[in-house]
Amino acid sequence: MQDVQNSHSTKTFAINRVGIRNVIKPACIQRPDKVVMLTANIDVSVDLPPELKGAHLSRNMEVLTEIVDNSIRTPAESVESLCVRCAKGILEKHEYASLAEVSISATYFLSRGKKQSIENYVLSASAVCRRNGAITRKIGVKATGITACPCAMETMREKLKKMYRDNEILEKMPVITHNQRNTVSIEMELPEGMELEADDLIEICEKSMSSPTYGILKRDDEGEVVFNAHQNPKFVEDVVREALLLILKKYAHFPDATGIVVRSESEESIHKHNAFAEKITTIGELKREISAIL
Numbered sequence: 215m216q217d218v219q220n221s222h223s224t225k226t227f228a229i230n231r232v233g234i235r236n237v238i239k240p241a242c243i244q245r246p247d248k249v250v251m252l253t254a255n256i257d258v259s260v261d262l263p264p265e266l267k268g269a270h271l272s273r274n275m276e277v278l279t280e281i282v283d284n285s286i287r288t289p290a291e292s293v294e295s296l297c298v299r300c301a302k303g304i305l306e307k308h309e310y311a312s313l314a315e316v317s318i319s320a321t322y323f324l325s326r327g328k329k330q331s332i333e334n335y336v337l338s339a340s341a342v343c344r345r346n347g348a349i350t351r352k353i354g355v356k357a358t359g360i361t362a363c364p365c366a367m368e369t370m371r372e373k374l375k376k377m378y379r380d381n382e383i384l385e386k387m388p389v390i391t392h393n394q395r396n397t398v399s400i401e402m403e404l405p406e407g408m409e410l411e412a413d414d415l416i417e418i419c420e421k422s423m424s425s426p427t428y429g430i431l432k433r434d435d436e437g438e439v440v441f442n443a444h445q446n447p448k449f450v451e452d453v454v455r456e457a458l459l460l461i462l463k464k465y466a467h468f469p470d471a472t473g474i475v476v477r478s479e480s481e482e483s484i485h486k487h488n489a490f491a492e493k494i495t496t497i498g499e500l501k502r503e504i505s506a507i508l
Contacts, residue, residue, distance in 0.1 A: 232268070239283065361393065363394070458493060
């Protein structure tokens with residue numbers, strides 16, 4: 215039978231990524247105090263040289279079936295280590311490729327708040343394995359909370375001063391403003407020999423917003439979330455900067471070349487569009503920027 219994929223290509227261009235996406239598989243991850251079951255959404259790719267017509271995509275599923283399915287019997291150490299094992303296996307299967315990339319995303323749950331409700335987050339990880347032995351690992355999280363607009367708050371403060379006599383109190387207290395559902399995402403590179411906990415990144419996300427949000431809120435709890443958010447009004451820019459400060463504080467010992475991406479996006483309540491802010495940087499760049507303003 216003719217091997218069509220291995221036939222010579224009449225085209226002259228190499229392709230950066232060829233693979234499969236949205237492979238859904240169960241995966242078990244062993245954490246220090248628990249085993250976490252994830253429904254993993256997996257993307258896999260390799261690069262393709264110009265002389266080959268196509269990649270052998272069935273080889274990707276063979277590797278995923280062997281390695282990811284085995285995590286049910288023997289849990290993997292982490293999502294990123296599972297990505298590395300899969301990428302190594304796929305690179306071995308595709309002898310013509312110079313690199314293989316695997317990324318996994320999954321819904322992840324943690325107990326949060328006074329009611330200890332189970333809240334959902336997005337957990338992601340990726341690995342790129344190159345033929346020369348170099349490995350790049352990344353881990354990411356996404357969390358949803360609330361932000362209160364500082365601009366509208368100050369506008370309303372001035373209006374209220376004209377309506378009421380006790381301006382001293384109005385200067386000290388938070389006043390009405392519009393709120394947004396805010397989503398914060400953090401992605402960090404993992405240097406060789408260094409690890410971090412996704413739970414810590416989720417905590418940074420939640421601390422960077424005006425307030426976390428929860429699935430279960432009784433009246434007093436609801437009032438507390440709203441009050442806390444209005445005491446801590448933030449733009450999307452403020453959220454990104456706060457997250458970066460917290461990252462730098464916790465991971466200052468990471469190598470300066472460690473890559474970081476932080477993004478904040480708000481679903482605007484008084485507009486039909488969203489607002490967002492993003493910073494792509496490194497630990498070293500953050501240190502230099504902080505030093506310049508201190």
